[in-house]
Amino acid sequence: MPICRNCHRTISKFDRDICPYCGTPNPIADNYETKDVTSFLNTMGKDQKLYRSKSRLVTALLCLFVGEFGVHSFYLGYQKRGLIELLVTLAVIGGLGSVLCFLTPLGFWGYLIPFFALWLVAMGVSIYYFAHDSLTDANGVFLR
Numbered sequence: 001m002p003i004c005r006n007c008h009r010t011i012s013k014f015d016r017d018i019c020p021y022c023g024t025p026n027p028i029a030d031n032y033e034t035k036d037v038t039s040f041l042n043t044m045g046k047d048q049k050l051y052r053s054k055s056r057l058v059t060a061l062l063c064l065f066v067g068e069f070g071v072h073s074f075y076l077g078y079q080k081r082g083l084i085e086l087l088v089t090l091a092v093i094g095g096l097g098s099v100l101c102f103l104t105p106l107g108f109w110g111y112l113i114p115f116f117a118l119w120l121v122a123m124g125v126s127i128y129y130f131a132h133d134s135l136t137d138a139n140g141v142f143l144r
Contacts, residue, residue: 002028056143060129067122068115072129077138089118 001010006024019027054076063072070085092114100110135143
């Protein structure tokens with residue numbers, strides 16, 4: 001913004017004829033130049049790349065097929081949540097599956113019942129990812 005050469009107040013560049021504060025005619029100096037804003041911005045180096053947002057479709061498909069293991073959370077960058085989902089899956093399938101396998105006549109099917117129950121939960125979360133548009137990844141960027 002230019003400055004009036006008489007009262008030294010910041011004025012608009014459209015006030016070339018008269019200063020709105022002190023009334024000085026032609027308040028802008030003849031050698032006034034606007035500053036290039038791009039000279040103050042940091043530029044990206046050649047080795048830097050722009051961040052590409054994650055896909056909502058890929059997230060939903062990962063959740064549908066391997067969601068019980070937390071792969072979709074790892075994909076979105078939520079490492080702790082993905083690890084918790086993986087440990088819960090191993091605990092439920094290993095613990096409840098072992099109880100159903102060894103203490104009931106189900107045998108091997110005792111492991112598949114908790115697995116399919118967790119898969120149904122992952123399918124519900126996958127439908128949630130398909131349906132909602134305002135989901136973000138761990139960086140706060142909306143899914144495309």
